[in-house]
Amino acid sequence: MNKLILPAVQKNVSLASMNTMGLPAKASEFVELQSEDELISLHKNGFFEKQKPFVLGGGSNVLFKHEISKTVLKVSLKGIDIVKVDENSVLVKIGAGENWHRFVEWAVNHGYGGVENLALIPGTVGAAPIQNIGAYGVELKEVFEKLICFDLKTGSFHQFTNQECKFGYRDSIFKKELEGHVIITSVTLRLTKKNHLLNTSYRSLKDLLKEKNIEKPTIRDIFNAVVAIRRSKLPDPKNLGNAGSFFKNPVLSKKSFERLLKNFSEVPHYPVDEENVKIPAGWLIEQAGWKGKRVGNVGTYENQALVIVNHGGATGDEVYRHALKVQQSVQEKFGIQLVPEVNIVE
Numbered sequence: 001m002n003k004l005i006l007p008a009v010q011k012n013v014s015l016a017s018m019n020t021m022g023l024p025a026k027a028s029e030f031v032e033l034q035s036e037d038e039l040i041s042l043h044k045n046g047f048f049e050k051q052k053p054f055v056l057g058g059g060s061n062v063l064f065k066h067e068i069s070k071t072v073l074k075v076s077l078k079g080i081d082i083v084k085v086d087e088n089s090v091l092v093k094i095g096a097g098e099n100w101h102r103f104v105e106w107a108v109n110h111g112y113g114g115v116e117n118l119a120l121i122p123g124t125v126g127a128a129p130i131q132n133i134g135a136y137g138v139e140l141k142e143v144f145e146k147l148i149c150f151d152l153k154t155g156s157f158h159q160f161t162n163q164e165c166k167f168g169y170r171d172s173i174f175k176k177e178l179e180g181h182v183i184i185t186s187v188t189l190r191l192t193k194k195n196h197l198l199n200t201s202y203r204s205l206k207d208l209l210k211e212k213n214i215e216k217p218t219i220r221d222i223f224n225a226v227v228a229i230r231r232s233k234l235p236d237p238k239n240l241g242n243a244g245s246f247f248k249n250p251v252l253s254k255k256s257f258e259r260l261l262k263n264f265s266e267v268p269h270y271p272v273d274e275e276n277v278k279i280p281a282g283w284l285i286e287q288a289g290w291k292g293k294r295v296g297n298v299g300t301y302e303n304q305a306l307v308i309v310n311h312g313g314a315t316g317d318e319v320y321r322h323a324l325k326v327q328q329s330v331q332e333k334f335g336i337q338l339v340p341e342v343n344i345v346e
């Protein structure tokens with residue numbers, strides 16, 4: 001029988017440096033996972049029978065409301081491997097604990113296209129499918145081939161194809177029926193080697209490329225432009241704690257949208273499909289008077305009302321209460337219920 005390779009279980013570990021909001025939560029138990037064998041050993045040892053852990057990646061999409069009474073299992077599985085090459089594309093398998101942006105840099109440096117618009121999104125590769133990360137007109141699902149995850153109950157590994165992940169706008173099966181049941185251990189993406197499908201449809205991206213007189217952008221041009229735009233618009237969590245967009249952009253039916261237009265004719269909107277329209281949550285929050293507003297240690301970012309920031313010393317509960325007030329104001333003014341994009345951890 002193989003020897004069990006059990007990772008160390010640490011007690012009372014501060015998570016302050018492991019969440020981009022900079023919240024002071026502690027984990028009563030903390031385990032860092034560095035290999036799949038450790039996962040198998042934990043299962044064989046009955047670890048998951050006693051409890052379901054909280055799975056942590058880079059902590060860039062979580063709000064720790066209080067101390068965490070569950071064991072926090074930080075996924076640090078590494079590795080970037082090209083598993084298949086054909087004339088036009090490569091299949092790349094990436095360990096769930098790899099840093100997403102560093103992987104995007106790796107792809108651009110190798111001349112592989114498909115993820116350049118997703119540059120500078122914080123967090124890990126393993127968390128990227130959870131909410132089908134997206135930015136500047138591109139979503140992960142467009143390059144996603146498959147993933148491998150570990151089932152905490154059965155102790156076995158399963159493969160999920162693109163279709164099986166049920167990707168939606170900031171959504172997937174892992175935020176619904178599989179939430180808390182699996183740990184993603186690797187993700188395989190299909191990237192282009194040539195004939196890249198460049199996406200410059202996003203307004204600010206198009207404008208910046210024009211300003212720089214770039215008519216035929218390369219994947220590196222797009223990567224550089226996205227990095228520059230993001231640096232100018234979003235607060236760096238190293239300087240100002242935040243978790244990116246706090247709420248999702250609401251999607252309204254055409255009927256509800258027409259009703260909204262009667263009172264707010266200037267509301268910005270984007271078609272989703274024939275039936276639905278997306279409204280920028282940042283605009284709604286700004287109109288409700290929250291842009292740049294600070295209450296105690298928490299505020300709404302001065303350049304982007306969709307980002308809630310920790311000005312220093314905020315607790316998770318304080319951030320949560322601030323978010324509730326923002327949500328309530330938008331509900332009262334527009335009759336629209338904002339849904340958090342950030343995962344609230346009780």
Ligand SMILES: Cc1cc2nc3c(=O)[nH]c(=O)nc-3n(C[C@H](O)[C@H](O)[C@H](O)COP(=O)(O)OP(=O)(O)OC[C@H]3O[C@@H](n4cnc5c(N)ncnc54)[C@H](O)[C@@H]3O)c2cc1C
Nearest residue numbers: 057058059060061122123124126127133134135184243244
């Ligand atoms: C400044 C800033 C900008 C951002 N911009 C964007 C953006 O443009 N687009 C976008 O989509 N997002 C954006 N985000 C949100 C965030 O970066 C992404 O959601 C990212 O994928 C989260 O990765 P993470 O490793 O930090 O996940 P975490 O915050 O650690 O976890 C998020 C959720 O995924 C679960 N999870 C994490 N890893 C695993 C795993 N291996 N297996 C199973 N479950 C797991 C956790 O339990 C949790 O529920 C931004 C955040 C910040 C701070």
